[in-house]
Amino acid sequence: MTDYTWTAGSGGEGQEAAVAEGAPGSSASPESGAAPEASAVTPENTFPAPPQVPTQLDASGIRFDFNDGCRVQAPVGPEVWRIRLIDLDTGNYLFQTTPDFRGGSVRSAKKYYVRFRIEAWKGEKLVFEHNYDATDQEVLIAFPVGTLGDTIAWLSYATRFADRHKCKLTIAMADRLIPLFAGAYPDISFIDTKSAKGDGYYATYRVGLFFNDVERIHQPVDFRHVGLHRTAAFILGLDPTEAAPRLAVPQGERPIAEKYVVIATQATSQCKYWNNPFGWREIIAFLKAAGYRVVCIDQKPVNGDGIVWNHVPAGAEDMTGQLSLEDCVRWIRHAEFFLGLSSGLAWLAWASGAPTVMISGFTLPNTEFETPYRVINYHACVGCWNDPTLRFNHHDFLWCPRHAGTPRQFECTRLITAEQ
Numbered sequence: 001m002t003d004y005t006w007t008a009g010s011g012g013e014g015q016e017a018a019v020a021e022g023a024p025g026s027s028a029s030p031e032s033g034a035a036p037e038a039s040a041v042t043p044e045n046t047f048p049a050p051p052q053v054p055t056q057l058d059a060s061g062i063r064f065d066f067n068d069g070c071r072v073q074a075p076v077g078p079e080v081w082r083i084r085l086i087d088l089d090t091g092n093y094l095f096q097t098t099p100d101f102r103g104g105s106v107r108s109a110k111k112y113y114v115r116f117r118i119e120a121w122k123g124e125k126l127v128f129e130h131n132y133d134a135t136d137q138e139v140l141i142a143f144p145v146g147t148l149g150d151t152i153a154w155l156s157y158a159t160r161f162a163d164r165h166k167c168k169l170t171i172a173m174a175d176r177l178i179p180l181f182a183g184a185y186p187d188i189s190f191i192d193t194k195s196a197k198g199d200g201y202y203a204t205y206r207v208g209l210f211f212n213d214v215e216r217i218h219q220p221v222d223f224r225h226v227g228l229h230r231t232a233a234f235i236l237g238l239d240p241t242e243a244a245p246r247l248a249v250p251q252g253e254r255p256i257a258e259k260y261v262v263i264a265t266q267a268t269s270q271c272k273y274w275n276n277p278f279g280w281r282e283i284i285a286f287l288k289a290a291g292y293r294v295v296c297i298d299q300k301p302v303n304g305d306g307i308v309w310n311h312v313p314a315g316a317e318d319m320t321g322q323l324s325l326e327d328c329v330r331w332i333r334h335a336e337f338f339l340g341l342s343s344g345l346a347w348l349a350w351a352s353g354a355p356t357v358m359i360s361g362f363t364l365p366n367t368e369f370e371t372p373y374r375v376i377n378y379h380a381c382v383g384c385w386n387d388p389t390l391r392f393n394h395h396d397f398l399w400c401p402r403h404a405g406t407p408r409q410f411e412c413t414r415l416i417t418a419e420q
Helices: 148-165 175-184 230-235 279-289 325-334 344-352
Strands: 002-005 017-022 063-067 071-074 081-087 093-096 104-108 116-122 125-131 138-142 168-173 189-192 203-206 260-263 293-296 302-305 308-311 338-341 356-359
Touching: 071 081, 071 116, 081 104, 093 104, 138 148, 148 168, 148 175, 148 230, 148 344, 168 175, 175 189, 175 325, 260 279, 279 293, 325 344, 338 344, 344 356
Parallel strands: 063 203, 138 168, 138 203, 168 189, 260 293, 260 338, 338 356
Antiparallel strands: 002 017, 017 104, 063 071, 071 104, 081 093, 081 116, 116 125, 302 308
16 A cells, blocks of 8 residues: 555645555555554544445446545556546645556545545546535444543534535434434434444544544544534534534423532543532532532542542532433433533533533633633643643543642642632
8 A cells, every 4th residue: 555645737736645555557656754544532443444345336437435535446457547536615636646547446535524526537538527415325423432521512513514415414422322312313313333334325424532633634623722522513514613412301390399509520530620629518518508409410429540539529419320311411401500520411511501610720611612601710720631732641540741740730620719
């Protein structure tokens, strides 16, 4: 397998590396430093693999699809083919095979949405052309098997893709999350990412967080610059304006008669916690004095690693581990407001339409959804998550890349007071 760049032609400078796998004797000028595969939050094998052979067949013998980038396959034989990939929106010629290409496969380097045009020539005769058009086509948008917050963050963009392109959309996500959404989107198919097959689709797009994607293979803009949710818009070629997804959860009855506030205090990494040692105790006492019951709906009553463990805050009513996600939605919807961290339950509160107070310092406000109740202290070190020079370590529960092991560790939230 050799990496090639396009052969210069009209339409401007070539920007995109592509890969051509040709018949013996085929050749082209190799491009040095071709784009490597990027590392995602989850292993690549958590996404459904594209089929070995492109799914669309033309009478000319050309096979093509847009599964994991633009893929073209020309019959191998004595005839010379010229395959050209063009970006219809920019007018750039992205790739062209060399003059002695006698069949084989071509695929684009870019895996995110591009409105491609494919041209196939025999000699000087154009024998095949196709402009990307997903109308009435089967399209798969795959999320990694993962967390609640990411899925909620990305879902509205995936459904917007279906609205824009009028395609027959399938969304792959964690099986346990499908009941939250499927009933609200009857025209979209939902499947488990673990069991999803890439066969039969006109196009497939992978939405995730690609940390080491220096060459912008999987995402046109680094997600740390545009936000956790809006990265899906850029991957899918959509307007990044945020919108909460619809939930397929009935309103349900009010769980308790008194006024109450729902809190969620647990997270998957210590940098996400409210690390002020007095914060939760003081804010819960304040809320109870103001006439609210305070109900904690975290999944776990205790969470941590090594010598650091976090417990349900004193004074809160412990509902941890007792509620399904659907019940969490019901409790959140009837609460006066939700108070929590940059976590999946905060995203669920946003999708539920509840006023959402978010305490976070390791992320900057543009990382998550817009809320007028964002609490961050800029006098502290903040925003390590948004720094592209720092690689978040999901395996280090005490990750604090700038101040680990010093008195300033986790100061981003330790310096957020109950008073603030």
